[in-house]
Amino acid sequence: MGELTRRQSASLVLHGAPWKGVSYGCTTRAGGVSAGPWESLNLALHVGDDPLAVQENRRRLAAGLPAEPFWLEQVHGRGVVEVTGPFTAQPAGGGALLQGEGAANTPPQADAAITTQPGVVLAIMTADCIPVVMADAHGRALGVAHAGWRGLAAGVLEATLAALRARLPEASAWRAWIGPCIGQQSFEVGDEVRVAFTEQDPDAQQYFTAGRQAGKWQADIAALARHRLLTIGLYDVEVSGLCTYQRADLFYSYRRSAASGRMATLAWLHGPELP
Template identity: 55%
Template sequence: MSPDGAFPSVSGTPWPGISYFCSTREGGVSEGPWSSMNVGLHTGDRLSHVQANRHVLRRFLPGEPVWLNQVHGCEVLDADQSLMDLSPGSPSVVPTADASITMQRGRVLAIMTADCLPVVLASTDGRALGVAHAGWRGLAAGILEQTLAALHQRHQSAASWRAWIGPAIGPRHFEVGADVYAAFVDHDDQARRFFAKAVSGEKWLADLPSLARHRLERAGVDSIELSGHCTYSRPDLFYSYRRETETGRLVTLAWLDAQSSQ
């Protein structure tokens, strides 16, 4: 559930000074394949429904989310330095990036997904926060490492870091080809253990959440929690682009609380 327990969502272990959760597909007004809490503007859903869903979501947040135009890249937005108008319903001014960071309390960071990994990163002292969108392309290209580096730059005195890897497609359903296998294994032989040979010939089943945990561990993140939720196998709770290409988007939201306990 969301931090106040009122909005249909999933989260992880409570973090001092930080609130975070991932929405489910429950609690909104969208219909058909987008039913019901779709927050994606470019999914084919009615604009009025998406705006209504975002309005419902906004009631549980301390501020307007910093929405991103996600492109499976490695760009990290420093939300505290951005002077753009991030008002809802204005996609033309939404910055293109696949991660964002903040040290401003109450600034809500947002990542949309429908099988890709939503990852929340924070300093354990509750002063610096980042969120990242990691599909296989972004993960292989280093989006998590880039986000952590940007956080290090902002909060150089941070003693340690933690991460939460939210709902994403699970290893039993993420079948990939030789290109995806090579993107990881060619640069890191240890990544082999996160791929299982599929029955259908030259294919592998990839464990994307575990690949992310592996990369975060190598980058020096001390505490990493996986949600354990597979978006593909839970059509009642989550959207999945692999399961249905016409579908909605979940959103993972995180912010630094107004008063840190540390």
Template identity: 55%
Template sequence: MERVVANLPVVTGPEWAGVNYFCTTRAGGVGVAPHDTLNLGRRAGDQPDTVTENRRRVRAAVPADPLWLRQVHGSEVVDADQPDLQDEPAVDASVTAEPGRVLAIMVADCLPVVIADAGGRVLGAAHAGWRGLSGGVLEHTLAAMRAKVPDAYAWRAWVGPGIGPDAFEVGQDVLDAFVADDPATARFFTPRSGVAGKWLADLAGLADFRLRRAGVQEVSQSGMCTVAEADCFFSYRRDGETGRMALLAWLDPV
């Protein structure tokens, strides 16, 4: 679902009671190629002043300053509600039960994933590339949410735009990382025709599988491929040097 928020073209999913979320696109900013235009990543090779302006535009679309992360393709989760939180913690997911606390995840092929309970009392956001996904970043995020609100129920998740199953070529190491955890995940890998030792991986399908296995009852997907939709999304796999989109999510302010 595409819409405009504070003059920014964004992509979002189903409406959830008490929860707000969207993923930015590459449109609506001030950058120039190859970061044109709404690059939000400070470590993507763009001009710092440009990123600052783009983040200012995103800030105008949300109720508070986002908690930006220094993502490391891992599976650790930070509690965004803890006091004296350091600037840009080096983790790949965050959780909150505080209304109006804005979580942020940056992506450019990896999956942005938001998780919430049916009551809109606790929220999580995760950066899920293959390393983080195979390492349990989604399960760790859900566990942290359950710890914050033990009586939460009816979990739901949205998997945002990421590299699609026709574009994500991987090697034996990626296949092994998932199959070692659960042989059933082999069905998300298709041998690459004519290329020995290479597969096409369905990253969004793997995320759906792991979310449901962890107890998420409702999983929705954007179905949008960052590699294929060059006018809409940044893609590291497609372009190399490029910008970053962001998933922004927050619980309704009191």
């Protein structure tokens, strides 16, 4: 399932089993200053919350981290960037440098990030979509991915693992953590969603059960994500099993309320001087 701990900051963080050389976890909605539907630790600037409240929430979060998080502008695609410094990244596999979030910079458009630099804090935001953390077994390369159903079907997890393998080809064992996301009982979708997966892989049908209405399905996107990782040879996968829709006490959910905040899933590699 997962374990809740309180870091140096006020926020509660859910995480899975300990990984060698890596810290990772997902925030809950507790510990911030936002009010209304964003109560209280909303970390997103694009959802209608008071920007000053979000800035304070981010400040509180950063107090328990080794560095400022590297944020992305998520677009429900499969783009991956490699983060090479506190506010610098490039498309995975090479390309022009992109500026990350800084005093006057715009986060790069992507739905996943990787790094091999200790102390660089990767971050993605979710509120029902799947947050996934990946790392090699020795804690030398790290990635995070945001996967809604569109990004999952487009191959964002496959693209992230491919970028990690290209960066660290000598690694033979990889692991992944699938964080809190909307559960099957709460995620009703149309047939176009089911077909987006089953046309690629008929075995994906097992993760859809008939919905309460004709032409509707209940989709288990966490299990779909695990299935896709297993298919590409990543066999050590832990699933949190927590539903963002059902656990209003812990998580934001866009499906539950369109006016909603966002949690952050954060991860970083340890260095010689980092815990």
